[in-house]
């Protein structure tokens with residue numbers, strides 16, 4: 001095991017004034033010229049450097065098919081950081097980082113390029129004291145995962161046994177396209193790296209508001225006693241986007257909303273909402289509890305009614321006319337890919353039996369919002385005139401993941417006046433108002449955790465496979481069917497509203 005900063009005898013690990021710093025190490029980004037690297041990964045590395053969270057011996061190593069010397073990649077990375085960083089861009093921070101930016105040109109089927117990479121990492125042991133420590137970020141098309149993993153196995157890049165350091169791999173979603181392909185990929189990744197060195201990214205887990213679910217539920221006494229089927233009527237989890245498919249037509253048309261969002265982000269949010277309290281706050285204990293929830297998830301018998309998918313038609317958004325999915329560039333005119341999906345799931349445990357969990361996601365919906373809404377049961381008895389409570393709905397606890405990050409509690413209050421009238425009011429907590437510290441980007445947190453070796457916020461292989469077990473039957477049910485249509489700028493197809501209406505409920509308007 002490589003020594004970590006916390007082994008410093010002058011440093012008390014309980015002291016929170018000084019952040020934990022990773023070991024001197026290299027972050028190797030395969031696909032360093034791609035969209036994700038440019039928009040998210042490189043800016044996140046800059047933000048970490050700006051916050052003083054990278055060790056002095058940190059090296060950023062880009063790998064892609066450009067014939068670039070280090071300086072060209074450094075310039076590309078500087079522009080990406082300047083454009084995408086969350087924290088202010090400061091030349092002195094960048095200049096310090098730029099001295100440790102390297103580029104390796106090469107294609108994934110090019111043995112010589114991977115041999116060069118292995119030699120470069122060896123030389124960094126001397127120049128930067130990385131002692132063999134390296135994390136490999138696979139920011140590449142999913143079809144290239146196997147070839148890159150095999151190259152790393154062939155060249156011994158996946159093991160730092162000789163130097164005593166660590167080797168880790170970060171795998172981007174989508175992790176497979178069904179259970180079978182996920183199993184094959186898991187088997188390969190776990191064969192090439194040790195399972196504890198594999199970090200599967202679900203960037204939603206890097207969001208502060210998602211982690212706040214742990215604090216909300218397990219650091220307070222208020223919510224946990226009512227967090228069960230005795231008090232909860234239903235749960236709605238929404239991830240809505242106002243944008244269309246952008247420039248990722250090829251990827252999206254093969255994937256669709258259920259595989260792109262429901263299989264990972266929505267099911268992870270469901271698992272965090274429904275899980276039991278972990279015995280401690282550690283990677284294994286949290287993953288164990290999430291896995292128990294995913295294993296207990298049941299699908300509705302009537303999939304036609306309770307698993308709805310849709311595709312947007314042209315419409316209006318924010319005063320602008322937007323094209324329908326079939327008119328988007330590079331989308332086949334006959335495409336049956338869904339851009340919206342909604343499903344009712346059950347959780348077969350003592351805590352949740354009988355409570356429906358409604359999940360929905362879609363593109364070209366009226367606004368960008370992600371939230372978890374807990375609907376509580378109505379009071380068993382209301383000692384008022386019937387007319388006094390016509391404006392009173394279910395009590396609701398809404399965890400706003402993004403934007404306007406925070407929590408809202410909705411409950412009934414007397415309307416001022418001489419008559420007794422009860423109406424819904426809201427109590428709001430906003431991160432932006434309660435704290436002066438701005439929220440870090442998810443990728444900042446996750447890259448730092450990879451370098452620290454902390455897997456708490458990364459789903460493991462069993463969770464990924466269990467999520468496909470839930471999604472595969474939906475895909476089979478939908479195969480060959482045509483998605484319902486919905487106008488861009490609306491909250492999805494009528495069939496999604498009918499699904500809740502049939503249960504006597506309505507979707508929340510976020």
Ligand SMILES: NC(=O)c1ccc[n+]([C@@H]2O[C@H](COP(=O)([O-])OP(=O)(O)OC[C@H]3O[C@@H](n4cnc5c(N)ncnc54)[C@H](OP(=O)(O)O)[C@@H]3O)[C@@H](O)[C@H]2O)c1
Pocket residue numbers: 030031032033034035036037063064065066106107108109138139140141142144172173174
């Ligand atoms: N973009 C997003 O917002 C986003 C969000 C979530 C997850 N992801 C996932 O992140 C990964 C990367 O996505 P992306 O959008 O960044 O993809 P992208 O823009 O297509 O970038 C792909 C990168 O891989 C490199 N590459 C492709 N084939 C190669 C080969 N044979 N040899 C060497 N390099 C090769 C490309 O280098 P060249 O410059 O040489 O072509 C480029 O740097 C994917 O798994 C995607 O599903 C992306």
